[in-house]
Amino acid sequence: MRIVVCTKEVPDTAAKVEVKDGKVSWGDAPLVINPWDEYAVEEAVLMKENKGAETVTVVGMGTETTKDAIKHALAMGCDDAVLITDPVFAGADTLVTSEAITKAVQKLGDVSLALFGRETSDGNSSQVAVQVGRRLGWNTLTYVATIDSIDFAAGTIKVERLVEEGKQIVESTLPVVISVVKEINEPRYPSFMGIRKASKAEIVEWSAADLAVDSSVKSKVSWPEVYGLPAREGDVEIIEAATVKEAAAELVDRLIEEKVI
Amino acid sequence: MSGVWVYIEQHGGEAANVSWEALGLGRKLANGLGQPLTAVVFGPGSGALGTEAIHYGADQAIACEDATLDRFRLDPYASLLGSLAKDRQPSVIVAGATTRGGDVLGAAAIDLNAGLVTGATEAELDGNVVMAHCPIYSSKLMAKVLIPDAGDAPQMLTIRSRAFPMPEADASRTGTVETVAAVKAEGDIGTKVVGFEETQGAVSLTDAAIIVSGGRGVGGADGYAPLQELCKVLGAALGASRASVDAGWIPYDHQVGQTGKTVSPDLYIACGISGAVQHQAGMRTAKIIVAINKDAEAPIWKLAHYGIVGDLFEVVPALTEAFKARLGQ
Numbered sequence A: 001m002r003i004v005v006c007t008k009e010v011p012d013t014a015a016k017v018e019v020k021d022g023k024v025s026w027g028d029a030p031l032v033i034n035p036w037d038e039y040a041v042e043e044a045v046l047m048k049e050n051k052g053a054e055t056v057t058v059v060g061m062g063t064e065t066t067k068d069a070i071k072h073a074l075a076m077g078c079d080d081a082v083l084i085t086d087p088v089f090a091g092a093d094t095l096v097t098s099e100a101i102t103k104a105v106q107k108l109g110d111v112s113l114a115l116f117g118r119e120t121s122d123g124n125s126s127q128v129a130v131q132v133g134r135r136l137g138w139n140t141l142t143y144v145a146t147i148d149s150i151d152f153a154a155g156t157i158k159v160e161r162l163v164e165e166g167k168q169i170v171e172s173t174l175p176v177v178i179s180v181v182k183e184i185n186e187p188r189y190p191s192f193m194g195i196r197k198a199s200k201a202e203i204v205e206w207s208a209a210d211l212a213v214d215s216s217v218k219s220k221v222s223w224p225e226v227y228g229l230p231a232r233e234g235d236v237e238i239i240e241a242a243t244v245k246e247a248a249a250e251l252v253d254r255l256i257e258e259k260v261i
Numbered sequence B: 001m002s003g004v005w006v007y008i009e010q011h012g013g014e015a016a017n018v019s020w021e022a023l024g025l026g027r028k029l030a031n032g033l034g035q036p037l038t039a040v041v042f043g044p045g046s047g048a049l050g051t052e053a054i055h056y057g058a059d060q061a062i063a064c065e066d067a068t069l070d071r072f073r074l075d076p077y078a079s080l081l082g083s084l085a086k087d088r089q090p091s092v093i094v095a096g097a098t099t100r101g102g103d104v105l106g107a108a109a110i111d112l113n114a115g116l117v118t119g120a121t122e123a124e125l126d127g128n129v130v131m132a133h134c135p136i137y138s139s140k141l142m143a144k145v146l147i148p149d150a151g152d153a154p155q156m157l158t159i160r161s162r163a164f165p166m167p168e169a170d171a172s173r174t175g176t177v178e179t180v181a182a183v184k185a186e187g188d189i190g191t192k193v194v195g196f197e198e199t200q201g202a203v204s205l206t207d208a209a210i211i212v213s214g215g216r217g218v219g220g221a222d223g224y225a226p227l228q229e230l231c232k233v234l235g236a237a238l239g240a241s242r243a244s245v246d247a248g249w250i251p252y253d254h255q256v257g258q259t260g261k262t263v264s265p266d267l268y269i270a271c272g273i274s275g276a277v278q279h280q281a282g283m284r285t286a287k288i289i290v291a292i293n294k295d296a297e298a299p300i301w302k303l304a305h306y307g308i309v310g311d312l313f314e315v316v317p318a319l320t321e322a323f324k325a326r327l328g329q
């Protein structure tokens, strides 16, 4: 019985991301594991440590650089790894990404739980988990903040989903696709031993042909242009006055003039 | 392929504001395309919500109040939307970029083999193609995003809360609300909702016109009390930085930023928040940003429009009093 956790690499969250010559650039900032995916990896490893999951496989789709995110997941405790990589996947939208990941989950076989981050910090689409779940025909529980219980033998799970108005508590049968939010756990730092093991681990590479990806599934969404946000106009106006009370009153006047109250 | 559809999401029989904003955009697209605008709404009270949608600008509505849709579950909701769209072939489907809107459109997009553009903050027509503008890289950049060749599938789009204007309701508008049957029987649905814990009495962050937000500078859980007072006077929602959430002073659902919520209020008052890039990712599109911070060098000043350099425990209560006086409370 296997658990799959999906991850992608993104520019470090502190990177200065800008548009250069029409392309996205983050200078020499490092690529790191998508921050949301650390929570998914942690939860997968916890399942193995405490809930009787046997194997945790990390799956990433991308290029050579994706291996860094995959190695981070291995160093946190995943057992094995797959990199889905093929030039035909360049510029893939979520239709294609979800098709490739779905085929990888099916090829791995015997998967009871596939874990995803809530979103990627570059594309911010929050779609890949839902669309993989739909393609697999599995129950899909997004925005999971707590796994109350999971019983692999009985094939059941109970979770709390964080939605706009509060927490929805849901029971489901396995297999299931889950996406997680930050509240779910506290991701561990990879240990020295973990990092050493990860650096030696073999990362299996699968192409579109290896996965028998349905060639009629094509990207439909395109991004013809990226651009920077318009620069913020003007400087901050610091309100100064003899007393805090006067400064507060003046600030209130300004905000009323701005018509935001 | 003809017709613009807007998926109206509801919780407890009430529609989300962003659904009406989506309907406003839908009206614009429908007018431009010369096609009818249909509101699609599922779950308890959806018949009445269909009528409300017509007041907000829809020409007609499709509703389903089947018991399997009583509480939101992805499979029966997405299956119904997918099946209706397969039969009736709308050219565009719009929804809010919320937990429900994103999930339902995402899953239905697979059933329809349709492209989906997520989290747009602007959209206009270029011929028959919806040209959307979407924040990417956690709002550090923007992208033009479109589905140039949808084939025989609709162009699907979700929009961010508060990015599009709220249309005016007009109770004299009329149209038909058609009731349809569900497509999934209870026995074919693998999930069961066994409870719901409402967040008590709070203004939703993503809908809020005003947000008062506190960071590590509030110093502890009790430090939110003066901010709560200000929230009360302004009818504002309470936000927080990750540092204060991680410290356990306030629950995660208040967190604003890269790994929290993305908000776009008219006014964002950041108290004791340094303004790290990851925090900015969640609030930089606020119309007016006010900072209250005792450090005159904090990064938040690069983003703020107004501010007071000082101790938030003096400034915030003074602001509360000043607002009370000005707003006649």
Ligand SMILES: Cc1cc2nc3c(=O)[nH]c(=O)nc-3n(C[C@H](O)[C@H](O)[C@H](O)COP(=O)(O)OP(=O)(O)OC[C@H]3O[C@@H](n4cnc5c(N)ncnc54)[C@H](O)[C@@H]3O)c2cc1C
Pocket: A013, A035, B214, B215, B216, B217, B218, B240, B241, B242, B243, B244, B255, B256, B257, B258, B259, B260, B261, B271, B272, B273, B274, B275, B276, B277, B278, B279, B282, B292, B293, B294, B295, B298, B310, B311, B312, B313
């Ligand atoms: C992957 C990743 C994701 C992240 N996601 C998020 C996110 O979603 N949201 C988020 O907020 N952060 C996020 N962060 C964290 C972010 O980098 C900062 O650490 C965090 O925003 C700092 O919170 P803060 O401003 O409250 O604390 P600090 O940076 O410690 O700032 C506290 C501020 O309060 C001021 N202050 C102290 N006392 C007072 C007082 N009495 N009166 C007035 N001012 C006072 C100080 O001058 C200081 O400027 C993320 C980080 C990473 C690495």
Ligand SMILES: Nc1ncnc2c1ncn2[C@@H]1O[C@H](COP(=O)(O)O)[C@@H](O)[C@H]1O
Pocket: A006, A007, A008, A034, A036, A037, A040, A059, A060, A061, A062, A094, A097, A101, A115, A116, A117, A118, A119, A120, A123, A124, A125, A126, A127, A128, A129
């Ligand atoms: N290229 C990819 N390879 C592996 N997993 C991915 C990839 N893209 C997205 N994911 C997973 O899907 C989640 C949601 O991503 P997104 O839908 O792009 O916001 C991420 O947190 C990952 O777990």
